[in-house]
Amino acid sequence: MSDTSKQPGSRLAPLFQRLAAENRAALIPYITAGDPSPEATLELMHALAEGGADVIEVGVPFSDPMADGPVIQAAHERALRSGLGLRGVLDLVAEFRRKDGETPVILMGYQNPIEAIGVADFAARAAEAGVDGVLTVDLPPEEADELAGALRGPGLDSIFLLAPTTRGERTQAVASKGSGFVYYVSLKGVTGAANLDTDALGDQLARIRETCELPVGVGFGIRDADTAGRVGAVADAVIVGSAIVRLINERAEAEGGVNAAVLDDVRDFVAGMRRSIESARS
Amino acid sequence: MPETNNKVTDTPVDYGTFPDVRGRFGDYGGRYVAETLMEPIEELTAAYAKYRNDPGFLEEFETDLRDYVGRPSALYHAKRLSELYGAEIWLKREDLNHTGAHKINNALGQALLAKRMGKTRIIAETGAGQHGVATATVAARLGIECVVYMGADDIQRQAPNVFRMRLLGAKVVPVDSGTRTLKDALNEAMRDWVTNVDDTFYIIGTVAGPHPYPQMVRDFQSVIGREAREQMLEKTGELPDQVVACVGGGSNAIGIFHEFLADESVELHGSEAGGEGVETGRHAAPLTAGRPGVLHGNRTYLMEDENGQIIGTHSISAGLDYPGVGPEHAWLKDIGRVEYAAITDEQAMEAFHDMMRCEGIIPALESSHAVAHARVLAEARGGQRILVNLSGRGDKDINTVARLEGIEL
Numbered sequence: 001m002s003d004t005s006k007q008p009g010s011r012l013a014p015l016f017q018r019l020a021a022e023n024r025a026a027l028i029p030y031i032t033a034g035d036p037s038p039e040a041t042l043e044l045m046h047a048l049a050e051g052g053a054d055v056i057e058v059g060v061p062f063s064d065p066m067a068d069g070p071v072i073q074a075a076h077e078r079a080l081r082s083g084l085g086l087r088g089v090l091d092l093v094a095e096f097r098r099k100d101g102e103t104p105v106i107l108m109g110y111q112n113p114i115e116a117i118g119v120a121d122f123a124a125r126a127a128e129a130g131v132d133g134v135l136t137v138d139l140p141p142e143e144a145d146e147l148a149g150a151l152r153g154p155g156l157d158s159i160f161l162l163a164p165t166t167r168g169e170r171t172q173a174v175a176s177k178g179s180g181f182v183y184y185v186s187l188k189g190v191t192g193a194a195n196l197d198t199d200a201l202g203d204q205l206a207r208i209r210e211t212c213e214l215p216v217g218v219g220f221g222i223r224d225a226d227t228a229g230r231v232g233a234v235a236d237a238v239i240v241g242s243a244i245v246r247l248i249n250e251r252a253e254a255e256g257g258v259n260a261a262v263l264d265d266v267r268d269f270v271a272g273m274r275r276s277i278e279s280a281r282s
Numbered sequence: 283m284p285e286t287n288n289k290v291t292d293t294p295v296d297y298g299t300f301p302d303v304r305g306r307f308g309d310y311g312g313r314y315v316a317e318t319l320m321e322p323i324e325e326l327t328a329a330y331a332k333y334r335n336d337p338g339f340l341e342e343f344e345t346d347l348r349d350y351v352g353r354p355s356a357l358y359h360a361k362r363l364s365e366l367y368g369a370e371i372w373l374k375r376e377d378l379n380h381t382g383a384h385k386i387n388n389a390l391g392q393a394l395l396a397k398r399m400g401k402t403r404i405i406a407e408t409g410a411g412q413h414g415v416a417t418a419t420v421a422a423r424l425g426i427e428c429v430v431y432m433g434a435d436d437i438q439r440q441a442p443n444v445f446r447m448r449l450l451g452a453k454v455v456p457v458d459s460g461t462r463t464l465k466d467a468l469n470e471a472m473r474d475w476v477t478n479v480d481d482t483f484y485i486i487g488t489v490a491g492p493h494p495y496p497q498m499v500r501d502f503q504s505v506i507g508r509e510a511r512e513q514m515l516e517k518t519g520e521l522p523d524q525v526v527a528c529v530g531g532g533s534n535a536i537g538i539f540h541e542f543l544a545d546e547s548v549e550l551h552g553s554e555a556g557g558e559g560v561e562t563g564r565h566a567a568p569l570t571a572g573r574p575g576v577l578h579g580n581r582t583y584l585m586e587d588e589n590g591q592i593i594g595t596h597s598i599s600a601g602l603d604y605p606g607v608g609p610e611h612a613w614l615k616d617i618g619r620v621e622y623a624a625i626t627d628e629q630a631m632e633a634f635h636d637m638m639r640c641e642g643i644i645p646a647l648e649s650s651h652a653v654a655h656a657r658v659l660a661e662a663r664g665g666q667r668i669l670v671n672l673s674g675r676g677d678k679d680i681n682t683v684a685r686l687e688g689i690e691l
Contacts, residue, residue, distance in 0.1 A: 063460060063591040064577060066469045067316040067476070073459050085589025111314055111576040116590030138314045138576065142304065165321035165479065174317070185318055 009155025010132040011104040012180035015054060016215040016236060023281055025232035027052060027274050028217060030108065030241035031248065032059035032075035034084030038092055040258035041084075044248065045096050047263040049103045051270030057135075057239065060089050060109030067137045071242040075249065086113040086122070090129040097130035106133040106159060106180075114147065123150035133157030133180045141170075141177040148177055161185055164204065168211060175212035181237055182212060187220045198230040205234055229276030238277055244269065295617065297543040300610070305493020305580075308616060310609035313492040314576045319472070322479040327494045329399045334501060339398065346390055347505060350423070351380045353387075355506075357513035362640035363653075369660035370667040372522065373643075374510045374538060376674060381416050383646065383674030384506060384534045389416035389485055391502030393424055396483035403427045403482045407471040409436055409464030409530075410600035410648075411443025412674060413487030418452035428452040431470045433463040436600060443678065461594050464604050468578055488531025489608030492579030496608050503537030510669060511541045518667065524549045524659055527671035528651040529569070529622065530602035532611045534673035543619060552611065553655035555597035556624030566595035567624040568607050569615050577605070582612045598627035598686070599647035601674075629654040634676065634683065646674035647682065 019026050029048050033041045041058075048056050061079035065072065084092075086109070093105050107126065114122045114136065126134065133156055139147060141160055148158040157180030162171060164187070174182060186201060201218065208216055217237030222228055224243065232238045247269055251262040305311045313323060333339040347353040356375040364371045376384040389406075396404055404421045406428070408414030414430040421428035430447055434456040437444050447454050460466035468486075475484040489496045489503070507525075514522055525542055527535035529552040542548045557565030565571065568583040575584040577592060585593050585605040597603045614620040630647060633654035637645045645653060649672045656668045676683075684691050 061591075063593075064465060064469055066472050066578070067318065069473070070459075077459070080591065085591070087589070112584070112586065112592070113590035115575050116586065116588065137316050138579070140313065140315065140317055140320055143312055143314055161317035163316075163318040163321065166317060167321065170320065185316075 010157045010180055011102070012055070012106075012132050012157050015104055016181060019054065019236075025235055025277050025280070026054035026217070026237040027228070027232075027270070027277055028055040028057050028237050028239045029053050029244050029270055030057040030059060030239065032061060032072060032079050032245060033089045033092055034061050034079030034082040035075040035245070035248070036078050036252055036258065037082050038084050038088060040252070042092055042095055043258060043263055044266060045105075046099065047267045048270055049100055051267040052274030053103065053270055055104045055106060055237070057106050057108050057241070058089060058093065060086050060107055060113055062110040062113060065110065069242065071246050075245045078249075086117060090125050090131070093131055094129040101130075104132040105130065106135060106157070107131055108135040108137065111136050111139050119147050120150050123147070123153060123156065126151070127154030127156055131156060133159050135159040135161070135183060137161070141173045144177060159183055162208060171208060172211045175214055178214060181215040181217050182208075183239065184208060184216050184218045184235070185220050186218050198227065198234070201231065202234045225272040225276040228273040229280040232277035233280040238273070240273065295619070297540070300613070301493060301497050305497070307496070307610045307613035309574070310581050310612040311493055311496055312581050312609075313579060314581065315492045315579045316476070318476045319492070322475065323492055329395060330494050330498050333395060333398060334498075339394065343391055343394055346394070347387065351386050351390065352378065353505065354509040354513070355379055357510060357517060359517070360641050363636060366636060366640055367657045367660040368664050369656065370665075371656055372514065372667070372669045373672045374506060374669060375672055376506060376534065377643070377645065377649070377672050381412070381419050382677065383412050383416070384503060384537060385413045385416040385487060385674075386419065387505055387537070388487065388499050388502040388533060389413065389420045392483070392485040392498070393417070393420040393426070396426065396485070397424055399483065401426075401481060401483035403429070403478065404485055405429045405431065405471050405474050405482055406485045406487060407431045407464065407467040408487065409433070409467065409603060410678070411436070411440040411447065412601060412678070414447050414452070414454070415443055415450070417485050417487070418447040418450035421452065422450045429474065430454050431457050431467040431474070433461070433467050434458050435462040436464065436467070440600065465578070465592065465606075488533045489536045489610060490531045490578055490580055490582065490606055496580065496610055499533050500536045500540060500610060503533050504540040506534065506537035506671065507539060507541030510538055514669060520667070521545055521548050522669040523666040524551060525669045525671070526551045526553060526652045526655050526659065528553045528602060528648050528673060529607060529611060530555065530566070530604050530648065531606070532608040534671050536608060536610055538669075538671040539614075539620060550614075550620040551655060551659065552620050552622040553625045553651040554622055555595075555599060555602035555651060556626040556629070557596040557598070559626055560624045564596040565624060566597045566603050566605065568605060569611060569622040570624045572605075574612065580609045582606050582609045583615070598630060598682070599651065601646070601648040602651065623655060623658070625651040625654045625658070629658075631683070631686070633657060643672070644676040645672055646676045647679045649673045650676070
């Protein structure tokens with residue numbers, strides 16, 4: 001473990017405080033690390049930040065991504081072919097931090113790769129690499145005490161999911177165990193599902209905020225700048241996954257890899273969403 | 283209990299109290315699922331808690347087990363096999379059940395629960411197709427829509443069972459992701475359930491998955507051991523020295539073991555799929571050669587690489603070809619109540635032939651692992667009374683056996 005004085009703790013709380021003062025939602029794009037290669041992931045992370053991402057969510061490749069839809073499942077399979085594991089993802093974040101010490105980075109993944117490293121060891125290494133928070137999809141608050149405790153030591157956030165079906169008392173449990181923000185899964189189903197009802201979303205968020213003081217990010221079903229803006233009008237963060245993963249894959253296939261043209265397109269796509277979010281509450 | 287195991291404490295374990303309210307068997311089990319699944323899982327937990335001791339529900343289940351499944355299944359003294367192996371071998375004939383295996387006990391129980399919960403759609407995962415056929419069967423009988431997820435590779439390998447499910451009115455959906463086998467079918471069924479939670483009941487085929495599945499499937503399968511224990515006492519006046527069952531996910535094994543757990547004189551043995559030999563890495567024996575981790579909603583022993591990725595498995599028997607195992611087995615291994623050993627493809631094939639030639643019974647390749655394990659135990663100890671769970675019939679495996687032996691049908 002490194003000298004803890006070098007570990008600043010999570011960048012998420014200061015970010016959300018600043019954005020609340022600016023009266024806009026955070027934009028959080030997601031990419032799967034290693035899709036299609038670790039080198040491309042590093043370049044894509046910088047492109048996302050340059051395009052206006054407030055936080056970068058990095059997916060950790062897993063052989064059995066049970067909660068993900070076809071687009072992100074395919075990204076996991078491409079990433080696994082590149083041979084990248086959780087240790088390699090942490091190395092990528094450390095490499096990203098050499099040029100970008102500001103943009104918060106959160107990891108999204110499943111519990112088993114974390115256990116393969118060991119929960120305590122993982123938390124220490126994640127802090128050292130410059131990770132700000134961890135969302136473990138298959139770890140509901142009931143099972144999360146060990147990991148959340150280990151992350152709390154070096155000041156990292158544990159981010160939990162809320163679902164449309166989550167009832168009031170569970171919302172409270174999530175709110176009390178989580179930190180940074182909570183991730184509201186706006187639809188029943190897996191990642192990449194369609195038909196987000198942004199009108200109903202405002203009511204759902206109001207209900208969540210009755211028992212949860214953390215910022216509420218909304219993911220699932222946000223596919224373009226228009227939906228990003230409409231979600232950003234009511235949510236504290238807009239999380240975009242499948243739409244970006246799909247764009248990267250389609251463009252990388254057309255270009256024979258992640259080249260400058262692909263990075264430009266990703267930057268533009270994120271910038272478009274960012275503009276839409278900035279004008280959403282004005 | 284085995285005297286050699288120093289993990290066993292002096293205090294007797296009250297096996298009936300497991301799992302605890304969090305679905306834990308020691309360190310294993312639990313509920314490792316996305317938040318989106320917590321509400322349907324809690325709904326299921328509440329419904330099962332309500333009905334598991336409900337006289338009306340239990341009476342309906344027992345009546346159907348008798349009149350539709352054909353229970354109790356016979357207990358049979360395999361005399362010629364006993365002579366060959368040098369032990370007194372008794373077979374619990376789950377192969378005689380409707381649809382040819384123990385799988386129907388659980389599919390029936392869960393389908394009756396689905397009906398009581400007002401669900402109008404049933405989904406299931408299947409590997410070899412036996413659980414899929416059992417689920418399609420009970421869904422047809424209850425007139426409920428049925429969708430079965432099956433790995434694309436398994437669909438190729440198990441064409442007759444796919445056709446059987448379709449004849450029964452089920453929709454069989456090929457799964458193209460991952461290793462295109464059972465574990466991926468389970469992932470896809472979970473995804474369906476998340477998306478269609480309001481009207482859909484997910485019938486898991488083994489004692490794995492998030493709580494309450496390991497408990498519920500065990501309860502529905504434990505009819506096997508209740509019958510077998512009574513039948514042994516009736517026919518021999520004594521309990522068996524050893525009980526042997528094959529373990530993939532482990533539902534037939536838990537089913538026969540559970541009633542014997544408190545009988546300290548009875549040794550319990552689980553037979554994992556050793557494939558081409560544990561030392562080759564081409565096997566499906568997580569209890570023998572894996573380590574604890576989290577997959578498919580529960581903590582248990584898994585086959586995984588150094589990055590925590592679940593790795594491909596190999597077994598001659600599609601029903602044992604799974605990288606995890608039920609959490610109760612993981613616990614029973616750690617506390618030393620059950621001993622698990624890996625049986626190779628070759629040993630299982632020999633036992634398959636022994637059973638056919640000595641007893642005129644075609645055992646499933648899964649069950650052949652338990653028969654081979656009985657032989658290993660007989661050779662080590664000699665003369666003991668061994669109860670083997672013959673969990674299914676092997677008609678479904680004839681094509682596989684022919685192919686392995688280079689015979690064209």
